[in-house]
Amino acid sequence: MALELRNVTKRVGAQLHIKETSLVLEPGHFNVLLGATGSGKTSLIKMMAGLDPIASGQVLMDGQDVTALSTQKRNISLVHQFFINYPHMTVYENIASPLKVAGMAKSEIEGRVEEAADILQLRPMLHRRPHELSGGQQQRTALARAIAKESRAVFLDEPLANLDYKLREELRDQLPELFAGRGAVVVYATSEPEEALLLGGKTALMQDGRVTQFGTTADIYRNPDNVAAARVFSDPPINTAPIVKQGTTARLGNNVSWSLTGAAADLADGPYTIAIRPYHVLPVATPLTTVQLSGQVQVTELSGSESSAHFDMGLDSDHGSWVSLSAGVHPYEVGEHHDFYMDPSAAYVFAPDGSRVA
Amino acid sequence: MKTENQKAWFFVLPVLLLVAFNALIPMMTVVNYSVQETFGDNVFFWQGLDWFQQILRSDRFHAALGRQFMFTFLILIIEIPLGIAIALSMPRKGFWVPVCLVLMALPMLIPWNVVGAMWNIFTLPDIGLLGYFLNHTLGINYDMTQDPVAAWITIVTMDVWHWTSLVVLLSYAGLVSIPDAYYQAAKIDGASNWAVFRFIQLPKMKTVLTIAILLRFMDSFNIYTEPFVLTGGGPGNSTTLLSIDLVKIALGQFDLGPAAAMSLIYFAITLLVSWLFYTVMTKDDQN
Secondary structure, eight states: OOEEEEEEEEEETTEEEEEEEEEEEOTTSEEEEEOOTTSSHHHHHHHHHTSSOOSEEEEEETTEEOTTSOGGGSOEEEEOSSOOOOTTSOHHHHHHHHHHHTTOOHHHHHHHHHHHHHHTTOGGGTTSOGGGSOHHHHHHHHHHHHHHHTOSEEEEESTTTTSOHHHHHHHHHHHHHHHTTSOOEEEEEESOHHHHHHHOSEEEEEETTEEEEEEEHHHHHHSOSBHHHHHHTOSSOOEEEEEEEETTEEEETTTEEEEOOHHHHTSOSEEEEEEEOGGGEESSOOSSOOEEEEEEEEEEEEETTEEEEEEEOSOOTTTOOEEEEEESOOOOOTTOEEEEEEOGGGOEEEOTTSBBOO | OOOOOSTHHHHHHHHHHHHIIIIIHHHHHHHHHHTEEEOSTTOEEEOTTHHHHHHHHOHHHHHHHHHHHHHHHHHHHHHHHHHHHHHHHSOSSSTHHHHHHHHHHHHHHSOHHHHHHHHHHHHOTTTOHHHHIIIIISOOOOOTTTOHHHHHHHHHHHHHHHHHHHHHHHHHHHHHTSOHHHHHHHHHHTOOHHHHIIIIIHHHHHHHHHHHHHHHHHHHHTOOHHHHHHTTTOSTTTTOOHHHHHHIIIIISOOHHHHHHHHHHHHHHHHHHHHHHHHHHTHHHHO
């Protein structure tokens, strides 16, 4: 079973909401759609599910064209960000509902529901109604329905977004094993890069209604194809700045320069954009972080045992302030000028058109 | 330390006075009449429960009560499903929503006696639009002033025309409050249109439907103006509903004692049936 999109587009009025997109999603691992709110993740899922009309292109399941097939007949599951369960049915009836509709025998329904309930620890709640459950239990009920159905494709649209922190972590750890070995294509939409990395599998980066890059999650994280992809897949946001290359020297603004090595050294002279992750910009010089930067500290955050500082180097609004992320508790004072050091070998280099060149 | 005093009673006083003057005191007057006989001049004779016994044993009352139940049963069995069906087929968004809502609200805005007069003229065999069409164009013998069946058809059709909108609007309000996500979930489960109606739309409409059924029951059970203007209870006594009969006894025959007793019985029946409806329809929620 594979789910394939061939040049699909979606139109809302005269506007192209989803620009020509092609993807091949396979079972056996998570397929993450990663993008900011409004980037088109939910639209794409609804198109695959047949809930939203497709302006052009094809959707294929197992090589078979299902573009014209109604949602009812596609044998899929969808778990929403909001906990969608039928309010007047018990947890048992909720999990059983798609099986009942499919006309399955009572004994088989019972077996499947109980299996799903066991996996999601819902046994004691089988005879309660959704409003008597906590948010986490309601979402587990929705997941149990998807599992019991054994559908060909499971769409999880930010299923953890409305859960509190602890539940979210707990459920996220369980998710991959829940669907492992079930043969369904699992599509998981999220706006959090961290979630994509934790879930592994493959990731499609989405921006403004198009997939900007698709591949193995870790691969994409390490090798963004373009500036947009690098921006989407970074939390805190990736630092970018314009540089000018001359010979083997890169110049950032008037005061910062360093010598380029590796592939970057062989590029033609001219303007480029660099992008560098916040943890390659540290408040201290190390053998790797050699290039000194200076800026005014604007915001500081302590999270767990990491310190982050947003500092302003006077870049224009396209690039904004930079972020440094370092281990340990580092005392910054807002408003002070502070020196930071970046590791130039960790910087991605992009051509003016946004494509990655080094 | 909280101060305790009796001030709160003053805040309840206006409501108490209002209810006393527009409900309790007039009702006590009725109770007063129902146990006495008077020939005017403020002379009263104690009758005990005689009038109640007389009413409850009278064939005339049984017949009127039977007609009343028949009428209410007919309009409920037509208006509720029809109202739901219309609400289901109304658009949920776009230009036609306000148009439909206004069209639906129109019949309810017309004064009740005007509705009666309208339908009276509308169905007159010689000059009414519908009456003329049926009798002279289609050749169907249709005259509600002569034929009890025609009178019943007219009176029920009139009520359906007048009040189905109420059911439509209430059901529609219930329908639009259902988030799209439920319809999507049902589609994904593979549910048919019937299943969507049965398991998503109907449960969501349940509360408003309870209200709709109760309102339509009470209103139709107490109906007076429209049939009075339309048929005046005729031909014969064929459309003499309880309220029409009550007014005949009280004002036509000036039998104030029996009329008062009948009012109280009438009231008790309305109350009892409303309570039964409500209890049965909300039974699930209490479990």
